Amino acid sequence: MKFGVVIFPGSNCDHDMIHVLRNIMHQEVVELWHKDTDLQGCDMIILPGGFSYGDYLRSGAIARFSPIMEHVIRFSEKGGYVFGVCNGFQILCEAGMLPGALLHNDHHKFNCKNVFIKAENNTTLITSGVDTSKALKIPVAHGEGRYFADAEVLAQMNANGQILFRYCNENGAVDAASNPNGALENIAGVCNAGKNVFGMMPHPERAADAVLGNEDGRLLFESILAMVKA
Amino acid sequence: MKFTADINIMPLKALLDPQGKAVSGSMSNIGLPQISNVRIGKHITLELEAATEEEAKGMVDTACRKLLANMIMESFEFTVAKA
Numbered sequence: 348m349k350f351g352v353v354i355f356p357g358s359n360c361d362h363d364m365i366h367v368l369r370n371i372m373h374q375e376v377v378e379l380w381h382k383d384t385d386l387q388g389c390d391m392i393i394l395p396g397g398f399s400y401g402d403y404l405r406s407g408a409i410a411r412f413s414p415i416m417e418h419v420i421r422f423s424e425k426g427g428y429v430f431g432v433c434n435g436f437q438i439l440c441e442a443g444m445l446p447g448a449l450l451h452n453d454h455h456k457f458n459c460k461n462v463f464i465k466a467e468n469n470t471t472l473i474t475s476g477v478d479t480s481k482a483l484k485i486p487v488a489h490g491e492g493r494y495f496a497d498a499e500v501l502a503q504m505n506a507n508g509q510i511l512f513r514y515c516n517e518n519g520a521v522d523a524a525s526n527p528n529g530a531l532e533n534i535a536g537v538c539n540a541g542k543n544v545f546g547m548m549p550h551p552e553r554a555a556d557a558v559l560g561n562e563d564g565r566l567l568f569e570s571i572l573a574m575v576k577a
Numbered sequence: 578m579k580f581t582a583d584i585n586i587m588p589l590k591a592l593l594d595p596q597g598k599a600v601s602g603s604m605s606n607i608g609l610p611q612i613s614n615v616r617i618g619k620h621i622t623l624e625l626e627a628a629t630e631e632e633a634k635g636m637v638d639t640a641c642r643k644l645l646a647n648m649i650m651e652s653f654e655f656t657v658a659k660a
Contacts, residue, residue: 404644404645405647408644408647409644412644440649441647447649448647448649448650450588450592450593450650451595451596452595453593453595454595455595455596455598455599495592495649495650496649497649529593
């Protein structure tokens, strides 16, 4: 598979993502600058974490209008796969490619820790190889991760199977104590109605290399490769 | 003609504003426990060129809806005046 990792001014998880895709998953990866207009025939475009444009105005609000985004939107409208992590998720929400928005954490502190998340189902590209009864340990690092969508949108998303992950405890129980940011219904990741655009606050690319002592995030990349190659 | 706009952007009333909540809490520290429900938004000023005030208002409205505010989480109001 060919992956394109978009680098915005202020992206800082781009090289973690490139390392995992290239050196751990052994896939072709190209770096795309936010002013590029050619997606170079990639099968999946990844918007990495970071602080694009210094999080000015709102996280992701300015990056959403970077020149490449027009092409990423067009690519997704034709069914192309797009995956945003952390700031990438915020950018996708700001662009209207994913429903909802990411608000300031309810406690107003920056979250930087390991959390547990549970896949809601294993019918999506990102979660196809994930055991839905098992909690995955994945780190988060964000100040604005409180997922919000209005009641009508949320009901539709639940009905359409658009919730990818919910924060849970070590044993997989989705409870208030495991919610690191006040996200509605413990939502940690979602996809669009077309199931080709994905976003999540936790960082699977930070939990995919054996030397880091946690490979739970690797399951997501393995899921993508298994589904696309199948 | 040159116009100026004053824009207020506020978090939607239904949403928790953690910044406002923290500031509310510190009011008692300065001896003003009577103050509550602080909510914090943004104030944006800008200049623009437009033929009429109506056109200027239209441009500011578009700027707010497309970029300056996120209608999922915020509301906005503005005034436009000749510079």
